[in-house]
Amino acid sequence: xxxxxxxxxxxxxxxxxxxxxDISEDLLRYILGAAESIHNKPPTGFxxxxxAYNSLLVVFEPLEFQPEQALSQxxxxxxxxxxxxxxxxxxxxxxxxxxxxxxxxxDYVADYCGMTVEELIEAHSSQNYTVYMLGFLPGFLYLGGLxxxxxxxRRDNPRTKIEAGSVGxxxxxxxxxxxASPGGWQIIGRTPTTMLDIEQSPPSIxxxxxxxxxxxxxxxxxxxxxxxxx
Amino acid sequence: MSIRFIxxxxxxxxxxxxxxxxxxxxxxxxxxxxxxSLQIANWLVSKPLNSxxxxxxxxxxxxxxxxxxxxxxxxxxxxxSIDDIPVDMHQTLLVNKxxxxxxxxLVNGARAYLAFSAEPDLPIIMNSFSTNLMANFGGFxxxxxxxxxxxxxxxxxxxxxxxxxxELQLQFGDNYQIRFIQGREWxxxxxxxxxxxxxxxxxxxxxxxxxxxxxxxxxxxxxKPLSMTTAPITPGTIQMPTDGxxxxxxxxxxxxxxxxxxxQVITAxxxxxxxxxxxxSISFQEIDxxxxxxxxxxxxxxxxxxxxx
Numbered sequence: 001x002x003x004x005x006x007x008x009x010x011x012x013x014x015x016x017x018x019x020x021x022d023i024s025e026d027l028l029r030y031i032l033g034a035a036e037s038i039h040n041k042p043p044t045g046f047x048x049x050x051x052a053y054n055s056l057l058v059v060f061e062p063l064e065f066q067p068e069q070a071l072s073q074x075x076x077x078x079x080x081x082x083x084x085x086x087x088x089x090x091x092x093x094x095x096x097x098x099x100x101x102x103x104x105x106x107d108y109v110a111d112y113c114g115m116t117v118e119e120l121i122e123a124h125s126s127q128n129y130t131v132y133m134l135g136f137l138p139g140f141l142y143l144g145g146l147x148x149x150x151x152x153x154r155r156d157n158p159r160t161k162i163e164a165g166s167v168g169x170x171x172x173x174x175x176x177x178x179x180a181s182p183g184g185w186q187i188i189g190r191t192p193t194t195m196l197d198i199e200q201s202p203p204s205i206x207x208x209x210x211x212x213x214x215x216x217x218x219x220x221x222x223x224x225x226x227x228x229x230x
Numbered sequence: 231m232s233i234r235f236i237x238x239x240x241x242x243x244x245x246x247x248x249x250x251x252x253x254x255x256x257x258x259x260x261x262x263x264x265x266x267s268l269q270i271a272n273w274l275v276s277k278p279l280n281s282x283x284x285x286x287x288x289x290x291x292x293x294x295x296x297x298x299x300x301x302x303x304x305x306x307x308x309x310x311s312i313d314d315i316p317v318d319m320h321q322t323l324l325v326n327k328x329x330x331x332x333x334x335x336l337v338n339g340a341r342a343y344l345a346f347s348a349e350p351d352l353p354i355i356m357n358s359f360s361t362n363l364m365a366n367f368g369g370f371x372x373x374x375x376x377x378x379x380x381x382x383x384x385x386x387x388x389x390x391x392x393x394x395x396x397e398l399q400l401q402f403g404d405n406y407q408i409r410f411i412q413g414r415e416w417x418x419x420x421x422x423x424x425x426x427x428x429x430x431x432x433x434x435x436x437x438x439x440x441x442x443x444x445x446x447x448x449x450x451x452x453x454k455p456l457s458m459t460t461a462p463i464t465p466g467t468i469q470m471p472t473d474g475x476x477x478x479x480x481x482x483x484x485x486x487x488x489x490x491x492x493x494q495v496i497t498a499x500x501x502x503x504x505x506x507x508x509x510x511s512i513s514f515q516e517i518d519x520x521x522x523x524x525x526x527x528x529x530x531x532x533x534x535x536x537x538x539x
Contacts, residue, residue: 009519012497013464050462055462056462057461062497063526134256136460137365179365203252
């Protein structure tokens, strides 16, 4: 393990592993490699793993949790862990309609960023985004790679309801609301793709390390595809 | 066979002990906020202890049974009646076709659990009948029940009648000391602020729900906001947002968070949190990990001993 890390007792049913170093795909590959090793050699009472930007949570059944044993076993396992290979990641294309009829804040964001709407769409859809982690909402992907020119603060007044599939920008992040929810991001588009499918295993459209590309579609295509997935 | 909601109540949803192994997809546990009361209810109708119950919140429903069956109600203390005749909680109740169960006044606690001697005729989503109210899946159409909804049941059976052992006929107060172990960012707060956290009587606010319990007390603000990278959290995580008012993550809470983690409520004390409502008060007591695990196993042994007798 080329990254320094520390183990913490996070609760009476979990151990937190924190990795040092900047958030990067390299680090992420090691975190996922560590997760895979722990999964393959689980300590007593092991339930699940939650990987994040620079940490990994190991969750246990509290009645079976043996902290000392689990700490030393996880340490040994991580020492031997290998990073997952870059080849295992997929590229997933997500159609996005940037039409103002569903992209309520696109004019504002273009204005704020000092570009035309066309330039904004071009900048947002020409990038490869890496999935770093899932969280916040069921099926929500934390994406890395937003063009600095598109960074834009959240709305002063969060909306009480944002439609499922809405594509937004919040600060230096871009993402897709997988379900309808309240939210403060600037909405610049919407996808007809189902981001959370509870019938599928896994239920999310992508996993950490996958690449996401946004493919612009017209409002008419959006309508047609929305009906097809409804 | 079914039960029909003449009145649905404030928030009545189907819950069991929840779903595990999906946190990495952003999907929380869901499940009963007071899992102890849920298990006792299931025991009263002789079902596996993790079976699905109705979780009934503060204002209870009026329910009509379309067939004879056995039910049991545990948890928050409600005044109950069947066709206007008062009945007690904490025992197996036999109800006849056409009878109506009415949840009356809430005496104490916040959430009651109603177990029934049948299975919900609903799909199991990610290993659970629990309702995810946020993403609208699981349980009954992914939502809380509305007036006039009908919950279809199957695999009906008639269990023996039982009574909850006296020691487990729980009554709830409005003032609790909740035990926690230090969270990852506990040491980022000054000694004075830690003391303040331990000495504050926090009030439960009305913004609390199944995702989180929002508390109000003297604000704990650091001079500069602590810079945090989004990281995994679990039920019981006490987060301190920038306004200095703590939030306890509950069963429907987000799987990741970006606020400093002051502490972790011990698993043994989480069920009672599910019985608190707006204006109840709590304070926090710090204990160490070994005590937290001992308390949980003692509590578990105590319940198992009583239910196995």
